[in-house]
Amino acid sequence: MKPPPFLHAAPETLPGALELLAEHGDAARILAGGQSLMPLLVMRMARPALLLDINRCAGLSGITRHDGETRIGAMTRQIAVQRAPETPALLARALGWAGPRAVRNRGTLGGSMAHADPSAEAPAAALCLDAVMVLESRRGQRLVPAAEFFLDALVTAIAPDEMLLEIRIPPGHPRHAFAETGVRQADLAMAAIATDLALDRQGRISAIRIAAIGAANRPVRLPLAEQALLGQSPTPATLRDAARAGLAGAEPPSDLIASAAHRVAVLEGLLADAVLEACAA
Amino acid sequence: MTDTQITLTVNGQRHSRRVPTRMLLSDFLRHELRLTGTHIGCGHGVCGACTIEIDGATVRSCLMLAVQAEGAAITTVEGLAGEALHPVQQAFHEHHALQCGYCTPGFLAATIELLRENPDPSEAEIREALHGNLCRCTGYVNIVHAVKRAAELMRA
Numbered sequence: 001m002k003p004p005p006f007l008h009a010a011p012e013t014l015p016g017a018l019e020l021l022a023e024h025g026d027a028a029r030i031l032a033g034g035q036s037l038m039p040l041l042v043m044r045m046a047r048p049a050l051l052l053d054i055n056r057c058a059g060l061s062g063i064t065r066h067d068g069e070t071r072i073g074a075m076t077r078q079i080a081v082q083r084a085p086e087t088p089a090l091l092a093r094a095l096g097w098a099g100p101r102a103v104r105n106r107g108t109l110g111g112s113m114a115h116a117d118p119s120a121e122a123p124a125a126a127l128c129l130d131a132v133m134v135l136e137s138r139r140g141q142r143l144v145p146a147a148e149f150f151l152d153a154l155v156t157a158i159a160p161d162e163m164l165l166e167i168r169i170p171p172g173h174p175r176h177a178f179a180e181t182g183v184r185q186a187d188l189a190m191a192a193i194a195t196d197l198a199l200d201r202q203g204r205i206s207a208i209r210i211a212a213i214g215a216a217n218r219p220v221r222l223p224l225a226e227q228a229l230l231g232q233s234p235t236p237a238t239l240r241d242a243a244r245a246g247l248a249g250a251e252p253p254s255d256l257i258a259s260a261a262h263r264v265a266v267l268e269g270l271l272a273d274a275v276l277e278a279c280a281a
Numbered sequence: 282m283t284d285t286q287i288t289l290t291v292n293g294q295r296h297s298r299r300v301p302t303r304m305l306l307s308d309f310l311r312h313e314l315r316l317t318g319t320h321i322g323c324g325h326g327v328c329g330a331c332t333i334e335i336d337g338a339t340v341r342s343c344l345m346l347a348v349q350a351e352g353a354a355i356t357t358v359e360g361l362a363g364e365a366l367h368p369v370q371q372a373f374h375e376h377h378a379l380q381c382g383y384c385t386p387g388f389l390a391a392t393i394e395l396l397r398e399n400p401d402p403s404e405a406e407i408r409e410a411l412h413g414n415l416c417r418c419t420g421y422v423n424i425v426h427a428v429k430r431a432a433e434l435m436r437a
Contacts, residue, residue: 001305001325002304003303004303006302008303010348010349034345035326035344038326042305099413100412101391101395102329102390102391105338185412
């Protein structure tokens with residue numbers, strides 16, 4: 001298999017990359033780790049005139065902490081994110097599901113966000129943790145919360161002249177869990193739940209965030225489940241009711257892997273499992 | 282800018298070539314350097330047969346462009362054996378961990394990376410580390426046995 005012809009540019013500075021983006025816009029595709037874009041190229045589902053390779057662009061990778069906030073450069077490889085002590089534990093857990101080792105060695109955190117595959121783990125973790133995407137263009141910089149970033153399958157809020165620069169994650173709650181089901185072990189997610197939460201002294205849930213993969217054509221939060229669990233002790237009955245409330249209006253995709261109804265049933269079970277695991281941790 | 286000059290090191294040997302920018306690294310290794318031990322199973326990052334080591338980490342060579350390997354140090358299956366087989370190759374041989382051998386170069390690369398970081402992996406850890414590599418004829422049982430044996434050989 002062979003990609004269609006394209007111009008390849010590998011700028012070494014961010015201003016150089018942003019200038020090319022401003023010039024080429026929609027005709028350019030940014031090549032980060034290539035673990036999603038390269039298959040699209042060889043299958044000719046993507047035919048960019050310009051492949052803007054940012055692998056040699058300085059200053060786009062690394063993980064730092066600022067007042068409890070974790071800042072992860074978009075080009076940081078997934079394996080590095082997974083293993084860094086600064087990485088929020090939920091994100092590290094989620095990345096453990098994100099493809100085999102050779103893919104995580106090359107794939108980047110920013111690439112996973114910008115590609116926005118609805119079955120990808122990192123976007124769901126980012127949504128659960130209220131991450132903020134830092135988008136840069138020659139027009140300037142803007143910050144987009146994860147809740148406004150993932151718009152549809154493979155569609156994000158990134159404008160054609162913008163580049164995802166950094167993912168910022170505010171301090172989270174002390175407990176977390178990530179539960180996933182696929183057709184085969186380690187296969188693409190059919191459904192998954194990411195949660196982080198806090199318990200009060202009586203063991204009741206005092207804060208909780210829940211994000212789902214497979215409940216829609218993009219990762220979504222389940223606010224009704226979050227509300228239903230707030231102030232509750234995690235019993236089988238409260239968990240079942242919360243899961244049903246959270247997924248009541250869900251419109252999951254129906255495809256060869258699973259029907260919409262099956263995804264809802266699986267998600268209800270995963271939600272209960274994840275919250276219980278987080279509470280027990 | 283559709284052709285680019287690249288210089289890289291493969292199995293300790295430096296190579297310099299002018300390549301089309303759209304050439305995949307897997308095709309570069311096979312067609313330009315004639316290192317046909319790197320096999321292409323699916324060509325789009327599913328099967329793991331083309332897994333090689335670049336600058337100390339495994340990657341799927343079909344998911345990289347040759348031009349991206351400028352300056353890189355690469356090890357392919359041809360670079361594993363010296364006078365004797367690499368211990369992982371020896372263990373795969375002893376335990377009949379290959380039948381047709383098509384997937385083997387990728388399994389060897391993934392196994393070597395695993396054992397470098399975890400010299401005594403459990404069966405679950407072995408299966409986790411190899412889940413990105415597909416074998417369609419040998420079956421995985423003997424491959425797992427071979428990785429266990431390779432770990433013994435390399436610890437000795």
